[in-house]
Amino acid sequence: MDRLTEHLIIISFDCLSALDLPILKELPHFQTILSNGALVERVESIYPSVTYPCHATIVTGNYPNRHGVINNSLLQPGKASPDWNWYRKCIRGTTLYDEVKKANMTTAALLWPVTAKADIDFNMPEIFANRAWQNQILVSLLNGTPRFQWKMNKRYGHIRKGIQQPELDDFVLEAAVDTIKSKKPNLLLVHFTDLDTQRHEHGFSSEEAILSIHRHNQRLGRILEALKEAQILEQSTIIALGDHSALDEQKAINLNVLFTKQNLITTNASGKLIDWKAYCKSCDGSAYIYLKYPEDVDTYKTVRNLLNLLLEEPDFGIEKFITGEEAAARGADPACTFMIEASRGFFFLEDYRGDLIKTITKEDARADKKYTFACHGYSPEKENYGTILMAAGKGIQQVTLPSIRLIDEGPTFARLLGVSLGNTDGEVIDELLTLKEEVT
Structure with a gap:
């Protein structure tokens, strides 16, 4: 299968809602995506609509009962801080990054959930020190790509303040920009959690949440600029998506x-x-x-x-x-x-x-x-509870679709890079893709 793009950049803005579209339309870098590419006005999430199952669904095209990540954390009654589904082994079956790697393309992931110990070329997994005796940097190094993570922490670690926001996303941004310029991966998965944090701590429409959307606009702009500086923008596809909304x-x-x-x-x-x-x-x-x-x-x-x-x-x-x-x-x-x-x-x-x-x-x-x-975590059937997807660049049509399902994203992303996730719950959304302009 020929691929439609050389570089696929998937940016997950955790907790980005379909209700945020009026704001996004007023922000210049989101405008760039919207005016030059595709918009899905409502993406139906999964049940339960929480981060780790959602991100496993995005890279597998399957519902939680099939990929196996059925909640953020494990069933550990009585434990004050249950462990999370951090590890790639928690996912049953193949993933987008597995198939891209099998096709001899380069993969990178920055704080993408459920990627600890995954076979990703440049991997900084989302995993946190969950016990008093654990060191955060050491836990990350042991579960991702050590040398790559060490360089990122040495160069940009001063920005971070533990897992506090917005500093954590600012650190992830610098690592993403560096990775684009130095590695030029065929697949880059980036997970930003600033908005999710602000909505949890201050409310859905709080001033803090709105400000975080503006920060995400600047982060998107930096990533677009990095693609230009790396001279791969014309051969790239940029996806900006949410995993769930919030109430x-x-x-x-x-x-x-x-x-x-x-x-x-x-x-x-x-x-x-x-x-x-x-x-x-x-x-x-x-x-x-x-x-x-x-x-x-x-x-x-x-x-x-x-x-x-x-x-x-x-x-x-x-x-x-x-x-x-x-x-x-x-x-x-x-x-x-x-x-x-x-x-x-x-x-x-x-x-x-x-x-x-x-x-x-x-x-x-x-x-x-x-x-x-x-x-979040509510049923996707809840009113005004959808998320959103925007895409632009190589292989993407200029089109607006009213709705797709979260399970459809993985198969569609796989098609862009000329690989397949096999028999999935979701399906390729051909309307998003310029299937006639294939590259070898």
Whole structure:
């Protein structure tokens, strides 16, 4: 299969929403993409619409139940800070970067989720030190390309302040510009999280969120300029996309508190979780409910009855629940017993002590990062909850499409580079591509 472009630059602006389009149209570098390329006005995300499953979907073309990354973090009841799905091995099947590498093209990834220990030529994976004794730089070096990361940290590490934003994205930007100029990869995956952070901490339409979109415009401009300076702009395709949107919320639901009261979660004298029969695993705006022993009929009935009672009380913030079979049909984890959806204004946490429903204050948010003012993870069927895709350059039509699905992006990106992801849940969106102008 001939490829349509020589260099594919995929920039993920985490939490970029279809509702941001009016702002993007007023910003010069996003204008450059929009006036010279393609726009998808609404991209339907996946369920649950959280970052790691979304980014695994983007590079596989499959729903979470097929690629295996069904949540950001692992099911580890009682652990204060559960580990995340950081590693390439968490993804079942092939990926865009695997297929590009097999085709003898150069690959690079900067803080792209679920790429730790991936076979990527120049890899700085998104993975963080999750234990007190771990060193962040060492953890990154051991799970990516050591020499490449060492050079990037030596040159630009002074910009970063841990994982604080906007400094982290400023660091990633400099690494991206450097990589484009020095490596000229055929595939570059870049993940920026500034907007996502600001929306979590300040709200969807907050001044801080709007300012971060303006910073993203400048970052996009720097990347476009780097492609010019590397003299590969005319042979490149630039994709700017979001993975999910976000919704404002004011109340946290701690369903595990109710499970503890019902003796479905057992704690010791000091309040530490020591055993469980049922557990609510947060996906922010949705949550999985797992049974430790799925064949436990009594626990199943108890949990189902509790959920039915909560549905009758709007103040508890549960919009609906579905069975594990129904969750699997929507692409979510088939191993869950139930999946629950929060009403607007609510999201889920995993606390098993304290209040069942907690109204979030600014003091809460300052004291603990888990208390946010906007989040995602909701069903993609929620109104005004789509994300967006823009593309320009080699192989891209000047066209506006009303909608595609997140699962369609991976197969379409693969077609641009002349590779295939095989039999996927998504499909190539030919309307985006200039299939007649192929290059060898």
